[in-house]
Amino acid sequence: xxxxxxxxxxxxxxxxxxxxxxxxxxxxxxxxxxxxxxxxxxxxxxxxxxxxxxxxxxxxxxxxxxxxxxxxxxxxxxxxxxxxxxxxxxxxxxxxxxxxxxxxxxxxxxxxxxxxxxxxxxxxxxxxxxxxxxxxxxxxxxxxxxxxxxxxxxxxxxxxxxxxxxxxxxxxxxxxxxxxxxxxxxxxxxxxxxxxxxxxxxxxxxxxxxxxxxxxxxxxxxxxxxxxxxxxxxxxxxxxxxxxxxxxxxxx
Amino acid sequence: xxxxxxxxxxxxxxxxxxxxxxxxxxxxxxxxxxxxxxxxxxxxxxxxxxxxxxxxxxxxxxxxxxxxxxxxxxxxxxxxxxxxxxxxxxxxxxxxxxxxxxxxxxxxxxxxxxxxxxxxxxxxxxxxxxxxxxxxxxxxxxxxxxxxxxxxxxxxxxxxxxxxxxxxxxxxxxxxxxxxxxxxxxxxxxxxxxxxxxxxxxxxxxxxxxxxxxxxxxxxxxxxxxxxxxxxxxxxxxxxxxxxxxxxxxxxxxxxxxxxxxxxxxxxxxxxxxxxxxxxxxxxxxxxxxxxxxxxxxxxxxxxxxxxxxxxxxxxxxxxxxxxxxxxxxxxxxxxxxxxxxxxxxxxxxxxxxxxxxxxxxxxxxxxxxxxxxxxxxxxxxxxxxxxxxxxxxxxxxxxxxxxxxxxxxxxxxxxxxxxxxxxxxxxxxxxxxxxxxxxxxxxxxxxxxxxxxxxxxxxxxxxxxxxxxxxxxxxxxxxxxxxxxxxxxxxxxxxxxxxxxxxxxxxxxxxxxxxxxxxxxxxxxxxxxxxxxxxxxxxxxxxxxxxxxxxxxxxxxxxxxxxxxxxxxxxxxxxxxxxxxxxxxxxxxxxxxxxxxxxxxxxxxxxxxxxxxxxxxxxxxxxxxxxxxxxxxxx
Numbered sequence: 001x002x003x004x005x006x007x008x009x010x011x012x013x014x015x016x017x018x019x020x021x022x023x024x025x026x027x028x029x030x031x032x033x034x035x036x037x038x039x040x041x042x043x044x045x046x047x048x049x050x051x052x053x054x055x056x057x058x059x060x061x062x063x064x065x066x067x068x069x070x071x072x073x074x075x076x077x078x079x080x081x082x083x084x085x086x087x088x089x090x091x092x093x094x095x096x097x098x099x100x101x102x103x104x105x106x107x108x109x110x111x112x113x114x115x116x117x118x119x120x121x122x123x124x125x126x127x128x129x130x131x132x133x134x135x136x137x138x139x140x141x142x143x144x145x146x147x148x149x150x151x152x153x154x155x156x157x158x159x160x161x162x163x164x165x166x167x168x169x170x171x172x173x174x175x176x177x178x179x180x181x182x183x184x185x186x187x188x189x190x191x192x193x194x195x196x197x198x199x200x201x202x203x204x205x206x207x208x209x210x211x212x213x214x215x216x217x218x219x220x221x222x223x224x225x226x227x228x229x230x231x232x233x234x235x236x237x238x239x240x241x242x243x244x245x246x247x248x249x250x251x252x
Numbered sequence: 253x254x255x256x257x258x259x260x261x262x263x264x265x266x267x268x269x270x271x272x273x274x275x276x277x278x279x280x281x282x283x284x285x286x287x288x289x290x291x292x293x294x295x296x297x298x299x300x301x302x303x304x305x306x307x308x309x310x311x312x313x314x315x316x317x318x319x320x321x322x323x324x325x326x327x328x329x330x331x332x333x334x335x336x337x338x339x340x341x342x343x344x345x346x347x348x349x350x351x352x353x354x355x356x357x358x359x360x361x362x363x364x365x366x367x368x369x370x371x372x373x374x375x376x377x378x379x380x381x382x383x384x385x386x387x388x389x390x391x392x393x394x395x396x397x398x399x400x401x402x403x404x405x406x407x408x409x410x411x412x413x414x415x416x417x418x419x420x421x422x423x424x425x426x427x428x429x430x431x432x433x434x435x436x437x438x439x440x441x442x443x444x445x446x447x448x449x450x451x452x453x454x455x456x457x458x459x460x461x462x463x464x465x466x467x468x469x470x471x472x473x474x475x476x477x478x479x480x481x482x483x484x485x486x487x488x489x490x491x492x493x494x495x496x497x498x499x500x501x502x503x504x505x506x507x508x509x510x511x512x513x514x515x516x517x518x519x520x521x522x523x524x525x526x527x528x529x530x531x532x533x534x535x536x537x538x539x540x541x542x543x544x545x546x547x548x549x550x551x552x553x554x555x556x557x558x559x560x561x562x563x564x565x566x567x568x569x570x571x572x573x574x575x576x577x578x579x580x581x582x583x584x585x586x587x588x589x590x591x592x593x594x595x596x597x598x599x600x601x602x603x604x605x606x607x608x609x610x611x612x613x614x615x616x617x618x619x620x621x622x623x624x625x626x627x628x629x630x631x632x633x634x635x636x637x638x639x640x641x642x643x644x645x646x647x648x649x650x651x652x653x654x655x656x657x658x659x660x661x662x663x664x665x666x667x668x669x670x671x672x673x674x675x676x677x678x679x680x681x682x683x684x685x686x687x688x689x690x691x692x693x694x695x696x697x698x699x700x701x702x703x704x705x706x707x708x709x710x711x712x713x714x715x716x717x718x719x720x721x722x723x724x725x726x727x728x729x730x731x732x733x734x735x736x737x738x739x740x741x742x743x744x745x746x747x748x749x750x751x752x753x754x755x756x757x758x759x760x761x762x763x764x765x766x767x768x769x770x771x772x773x774x775x776x777x778x779x780x781x782x783x784x785x786x787x788x789x790x791x792x793x794x795x796x797x798x799x800x801x802x803x804x805x806x807x808x809x810x811x812x813x814x815x816x817x818x819x820x821x822x823x824x825x826x827x828x829x830x831x832x833x834x835x836x837x838x839x840x841x842x843x844x845x846x847x848x849x850x851x852x853x854x855x856x857x858x859x860x861x862x863x864x865x866x867x868x869x870x871x872x873x874x875x876x877x878x879x880x881x882x883x884x885x886x887x888x
Binding site: 186 | 299302317319321324338374377379382383385387389390392393417421424427430437439491492493525529530531636638701702749751752793795796800803
C-alpha cells in the first residue's frame with residue numbers, strides 16, 4: 001500500500017546557523033518501508049533537484065547501535081513504543097498525515113546540522129567510571145564468579161541501553177538520569193562492580209551535573225520514550241547508590 | 253610480494269607460547285614513547301586500543317561514528333564461542349580448533365586457528381570480569397547454547413545482544429584508558445589515506461566528518477580494525493557506514509589482499525520487501541536450534557502456511573542432512589534455500605523466502621519457554637514485518653553477512669606492509685572460506701585483547717622511538733591525494749546519485765558473484781563493473797560542499813572504492829576454480845550436486861597485489877595441514 005505524507009523537517013546548516021522548518025511532500029510511500037528509508041527517498045529526490053539532502057545520523061538500522069534518533073510529532077523515535085527510529089515502519093502512519101521531524105535537543109547535546117546532534121557528553125560520563133577496572137589478562141576463571149540468574153537478568157535490563165539520547169530529549173529537564181542510572185545499576189547489581197561501586201556513583205553523577213544535564217522530576221517521559229524499555233527503577237537505584245556512597249563510604 | 257606467515261616452530265599446542273617467548277619486548281618505560289594509531293572501534297579496535305594503552309603505549313583511536321560505542325560488532329546477536337566445556341559434552345580446545353578449520357573448509361591456517369581456540373577461554377574470563385551480563389543458569393553459572401556447525405554447546409550469550417554487551421565491555425575498557433590519558437578518541441573521522449615512509453606504515457590522513465577538514469596523524473604503527481566489506485553488495489546485514497575504504501587504501505599502498513571473494517551469505521535474514529530497501533536484518537542463527545526450515549513440496553503452492561498439511565511440506569534440511577538437520581553451517585543452509593526458491597518452491601509474493609517454523613517447539617516446550625529464549629528476536633521480526641512468529645512461521649532468505657577475506661596478515665597480524673596491522677573482520681586470518689556462527693566475536697576479541705598486544709612489540713622493539721613528523725613530504729602528498737579525490741567527486745556534477753550507483757553495483761555483485769558463481773557470469777560482471785565505474789566518474793552528482801558535514805560525499809568516497817574493489821572480488825572468484833566454503837562454483841560440483849573442493853590445486857590463500865595501471869597480481873600462500881586431514885566436509 002502507498003500513502004502520501006507531509007514532512008515538516010527542521011533544517012539547520014551548521015551549529016551556529018539559524019534553524020527553520022521546511023515542508024516537503026513525501027510523494028507516494030510504501031507502508032512496508034522504514035522511516036529512515038522514507039528519508040532516503042526524500043534525500044534522493046532533493047539531490048536530483050539540486051537541494052541539499054537532510055543530514056541525519058543512522059548506522060545499523062536494526063535498532064541496536066543507538067546512532068539514529070529524531071523527534072517525530074513531539075516524541076523521540078516516533079510514536080511506536082520500544083522502537084528506534086530506524087525500526088519504525090511506515091505502516092503506522094496513514095494517508096494525509098503530517099510528520100514534524102526535529103533533532104533531539106538539550107543543553108548538553110549540541111546540534112551539528114539538520115537532525116545530527118553531538119552526544120559525546122555520554123562518553124564523558126562513562127569515562128568517569130562506567131566500567132569495571134580490570135586490565136586485560138588479569139581476569140579470574142569465568143565461573144568462579146557465580147551470579148544469580150535473576151541478578152544477571154536485572155543487570156542486563158540496564159545494560160541494554162543503546163546510548164541514543166532519547167531519554168534526554170524526552171525529559172522536560174533534559175536529564176540524563178535514565179542513561180546514567182542504567183549503567184550504574186548494571187554494575188552495582190553485579191559482584192564484579194562491587195569494589196568501585198561508591199566511587200563510580202559519585203564520579204558519574206558529578207560529571208552528569210557538570211555537563212548541564214538536569215535532574216529527574218519523576219515525569220517518566222524517559223521511560224516512555226526509551227526504545228529499549230529501560231525502567232526508571234534504574235534511576236531509583238542510582239539515587240540509592242549515590243546516597244549510599246555519599247553518606248556511608250569514604251570515597252571523596 | 254613476499255609472503256612469510258611466520259608460523260612459529262614446535263607442536264601445534266605450543267606454537268603460541270613459543271612465539272611469545274621468542275618475541276622481542278618493549279620495556280615498560282619505553283612504551284610511552286611509541287604512538288599507535290588504531291582505526292575502528294568495534295570489538296577488535298576498542299579491545300586493542302584499550303589493551304595497548306594498559307600496556308603503556310600512547311594510542312589514538314579513530315571511528316567514523318559519533319562515539320566509539322557504535323562499531324557494527326554491536327549488532328551481533330547470537331553469541332561467542334569458547335572451548336570451556338562447561339557442559340561436559342566433549343568439547344576441548346582441539347575440538348573448537350577442528351570445528352573452525354572444518355567449518356572454513358580447510359582454507360585457513362592451522363596455527364592461527366589453534367591459537368584462536370586457545371585464547372577463546374580467556375576472552376570469556378575477561379568479559380565476565382568486566383561485568384558483561386552473560387546468560388546464567390539458576391545456580392549462577394554461565395549458560396551455553398549450541399550453534400550451527402558444532403555438535404557441542406559452547407556458545408556464551410547475553411539475550412540476543414551478545415555483540416552489544418561485549419562491545420560495551422570493550423568500550424568501557426577503552427573509556428577507562430581515555431580517563432587515564434593513554435587513549436585519545438577521534439570520533440567522526442574517516443581514514444582517507446595510509447601514509448608510508450620508506451615502505452613502513454607511519455600514519456594516516458583523515459577527514460573530519462563534521463567540518464570536512466583533512467588531518468594528518470603520525471605514529472609508529474597503524475592498526476586497521478575497520479570491519480568487513482559486505483556493503484559492496486549494497487544490501488547486506490552490515491551497518492550503513494561499513495565500507496572497504498580503509499583496507500582498500502592500505503591495499504593500494506602495498507598491503508596484500510587475501511581471498512576477497514570469500515563472502516558469507518547468512519541463511520536467516522528477513523527477506524527483501526521492495527526496491528527502497530536500504531539494508532537487510534539478520535535473525536540470529538540460534539533460531540535454528542528450535543525453528544524448522546521448510547517449503548511447500550509443490551512448486552507454486554501459494555496457500556498460507558497453516559493450510560499446508562504436514563505431508564505436503566518439505567523439511568529439506570532435515571531430509572538432506574539428517575545428522576545436522578536445521579543446524580547445518582551457514583553456507584549449506586543458504587545454498588539450499590536458494591535451490592528451493594530456484595525450483596519455484598519459495599514462499600511470499602516474491603518467491604524469495606522459506607519458512608522458519610516454531611510451531612513444533614512451541615508445542616513441545618510451551619509458548620513461554622520459546623518466548624523467553626527468543627523473545628527479543630521475535631519482537632524485532634514483528635516490528636519489521638508486522639507478523640508474529642508465535643502465530644505463523646517466520647519467512648527468511650539468505651543475505652550477505654560477513655566477509656572472510658581481508659588484508660593478508662602473518663601470524664603476528666602484520667600485513668605485507670611493515671608496521672601495518674589488520675584485526676578482526678578486516679583481516680583474512682581465521683575463518684578460511686566460511687565462518688562458523690559465534691566465531692566473529694571470538695576472533696575480534698582474540699585479535700584485540702590478546703594477540704596484537706603480544707605481537708606488536710616484536711616490531712616496535714626494532715623501531716626508533718623518535719616521534720614521526722606529520723610535516724614530512726609523504727604526509728603532505730597523501731593529504732593532497734585525498735583532497736584531490738574529494739574535489740573530483742564534487743566537480744563531476746552529473747545526473748545520478750551515489751545510492752543509485754551503489755544499488756546497481758550491488759545488483760551486479762549479487763547476481764553474478766553471490767551464493768553461486770560461474771565463469772560466464774563472473775566475466776559478465778567484470779565488464780559491467782568497469783562500465784559502471786566509468787559512468788560513476790562521469791555522471792555522479794554529489795550535492796553540498798567539501799568543507800562541511802556532507803553525508804553524500806562520504807558515501808561517494810566509499811562507493812568509489814567499492815567500484816574498484818568489486819573488480820578484485822570477481823577476479824578472485826574467477827581464479828578459484830573450485831567450490832569451497834561459501835564459495836560455490838557451479839562448474840565444480842559432484843554428481844550429487846554437492847560442492848567439489850579441489851585440494852590439489854587450491855589449498856592456498858590467494859593474495860592480491862596492487863599494481864598501478866595494471867591488473868592486480870595473484871600471489872599464493874600454500875596451506876599445509878599437519879594436525880587435521882582435510883576431509884570432505886559432510887553434514888549428512
